[in-house]
Amino acid sequence: MKSARQVFIEFLGDNGMSLTHQRRVIVESFLENEGHFTAEQLYSRVSKQAPDIGQATVYRTLKLLVESGLADAFDLGEGVTLYEHHYGHAHHDHLVCAQCGRKVEIVDETIERRQAALAEENGFTLTRHRMVLFGICPACSGAAA
Amino acid sequence: MKSARQVFIEFLGDNGMSLTHQRRVIVESFLENEGHFTAEQLYSRVSKQAPDIGQATVYRTLKLLVESGLADAFDLGEGVTLYEHHYGHAHHDHLVCAQCGRKVEIVDETIERRQAALAEENGFTLTRHRMVLFGICPACSGAAA
DNA sequence: AGTGATATTGAAATTCATTTTCATTGTCAA
DNA sequence: TTGACAATGAAAATGAATTTCAATATCACT
Structure with a gap:
């Protein structure tokens, strides 16, 4: 099975996008954390490692993560979108x-x-x-x- | 079985609220329409009959309708809350x-x-x-x- | 009917997650 | 290098829903 990183890189390539520094940091942070989290939470984690990354980029990358199949987005009726790992994880x-x-x-x-x-x-x-x-x-x- | 109107009036009474003109109009409009609709849609229907009713009141009343059990609120992942009749309607x-x-x-x-x-x-x-x-x-x- | 305590309302302002704009910066193939 | 275009951050914009606030309305009780 391809690694999650591999899948993401291929996804970017297939769509004429490149793996920028920001995207790399965000994806790594995303992969490090299991469980459910909001875009804001991921942003604040990312900010600690790379304060120069803007939240718009986190939102944008999260969208790419969902499209690439690495992440699943859903909401539990609280008005906030939650994300979790999808790739290599059983449906639930x-x-x-x-x-x-x-x-x-x-x-x-x-x-x-x-x-x-x-x-x-x-x-x-x-x-x-x-x-x-x-x-x-x-x-x-x-x-x- | 109590009528929907009856249920709503009792709900209001039990909570120290009264059936105002606005609430009456909104509830009637709500009851007239089957199917799913948004707060905005209900507001625009209500506006035709009573242009003086504000949208905040529609939102507020819709919340009461849900609490009283007359309405069900849910969202189908489009970022808008949909409402439908609940009282006297089978779950689905x-x-x-x-x-x-x-x-x-x-x-x-x-x-x-x-x-x-x-x-x-x-x-x-x-x-x-x-x-x-x-x-x-x-x-x-x-x-x- | 009158009165006061409280509920209700409309309009406008506000919230809050998310998205978009836009000017700038980075990337990369030719 | 150069040009075409992708990517970014900051700030502004969006849009549904909620809240604020001053102006009514309503109700229980005289």
Whole structure:
């Protein structure tokens, strides 16, 4: 399997773009961090290493990361886009605590199959889906009781 | 079953709010329209009947409609909140054409059950969920071929 | 009806994430 | 080198949604 960096470089090449210093720094920072984060969070991390990189460039590069398949962008209904690693990572959906915001990754083969079937029943070619379950996590429901 | 208007009036009463002229107009306009719409769309419809109602009031009332259970708010990844009737309407998720934006309502008991089970497996008390399937609709895939 | 406490409203200003503009700088092939 | 174009930072712009604030409206209670 190609490395994530390799994939990104090829993506740039295929689109007539080059791997600039800024993009390299941003991608590295992106790859170093697992989990979910916002563009702002990535920007502030990048800023520590390279204070000269502007946030517009972080936003622009994040978009490239998504297009290249390295990142996945989604939002959990909080008005902010969250990003996470995509390349080499299994697909999953999210279970979010409505109270504390804790996020758990979930997958269910049965659901995935039914989603495909549902799309097909309607004549659609399924390209992607988004599923978020909201609930109260054990910690919060315990605390409330 | 109580009428939607009744539910809204009770909701207002329970929260020490009153049914003002503006709220009445907005709720009626809301109830007259099936399907999905944005706050802006509702505002422009309301404006025709009552040009003196401000958009802030539409936004505020829409929020009350959601809280009272009359409306459901969700977004299909386009950066705008969509609203639809909720009270007296069966739960459903959406299948959206990534090309033309056509929206189809879908439901699947198997998925609903698995979602509840998934939440439970993680100790969560499921409160709500959001599922959107993106694909290419028959018309668009035919046109593209 | 009158009164005061409080809720509501419209208009305009504000917020906040994200995008765009634009003038400058970097890149690279010929 | 030169020219064509890509990339960048800073600041301005965008756009949905929210908040502010001064001006009403509303309601419970005399």
